[in-house]
Amino acid sequence: MDINVLKEMLPILLKGSIMTIELTVISVILGSVIGIFISLLKLSHFKVISKIASFYTWLLRGTPMLLQLFAFYYGLPFVGVELDPMQAAIIGLSLNSGAYMAEIIRGGIISIDKGQFEACKALGFTYMQTMKRVILPQTFKNIIPAVGNEFITMLKDTSLVSVIAMTELMRTAQLQLSATARPVEALFITGVLYLLMTTIFTTIFGGFEKKLSVY
Numbered sequence: 569m570d571i572n573v574l575k576e577m578l579p580i581l582l583k584g585s586i587m588t589i590e591l592t593v594i595s596v597i598l599g600s601v602i603g604i605f606i607s608l609l610k611l612s613h614f615k616v617i618s619k620i621a622s623f624y625t626w627l628l629r630g631t632p633m634l635l636q637l638f639a640f641y642y643g644l645p646f647v648g649v650e651l652d653p654m655q656a657a658i659i660g661l662s663l664n665s666g667a668y669m670a671e672i673i674r675g676g677i678i679s680i681d682k683g684q685f686e687a688c689k690a691l692g693f694t695y696m697q698t699m700k701r702v703i704l705p706q707t708f709k710n711i712i713p714a715v716g717n718e719f720i721t722m723l724k725d726t727s728l729v730s731v732i733a734m735t736e737l738m739r740t741a742q743l744q745l746s747a748t749a750r751p752v753e754a755l756f757i758t759g760v761l762y763l764l765m766t767t768i769f770t771t772i773f774g775g776f777e778k779k780l781s782v783y
Contacts, residue, residue, distance in 0.1 A: 573753045577744050584740030585761045591736060592723045595661035603669025610674055628667030634728050636660050641732040653734040665722055672714045676707035716773030720766050737761060
């Protein structure tokens with residue numbers, strides 16, 4: 569292993585890691601919004617709506633993310649829709665994250681005691697008021713560990729977007745490997761950066777969990 573090669577590669581791979589973090593944050597935020605919407609639809613008393621939402625989670629969780637990315641980037645042009653790598657990556661990652669977040673949030677909602685739903689109903693709250701003011705705030709507190717796990721998983725899964733020419737950390741490492749023919753250094757730094765990022769965000773979510781548990 570050549571230290572000089574490591575020094576030359578590090579700044580370039582750091583830029584790739586920044587893109588990885590950006591993709592992860594955007595995808596999980598959008599996925600959370602999608603997840604809230606889908607989870608509420610799955611809990612709907614209208615069977616048709618519930619079935620549609622269940623089909624969404626069944627489809628997105630039951631097929632590989634790599635296949636979904638291929639579908640958005642390589643498949644959509646055949647129906648007249650062309651996306652650049654960034655757009656395809658964000659859409660693919662967000663929709664996939666949304667399916668998992670929907671199940672996480674749904675699990676959090678049904679874990680809330682039914683008596684709270686009945687109390688809100690007795691007070692004259694509408695369904696949306698009950699969710700917004702009483703149920704969802706408690707749900708978010710309970711699902712922090714699961715959301716943290718989803719974030720870490722998504723952070724690593726962003727490496728899949730390298731197959732659609734999205735230049736994040738893994739793609740940058742591949743380019744450096746090809747340009748320098750130094751696989752050991754490129755893979756070593758990439759592995760260290762992934763470990764560093766996952767450790768930092770695991771610590772952050774652990775801090776949130778401890779802080780919320782006090783209340």
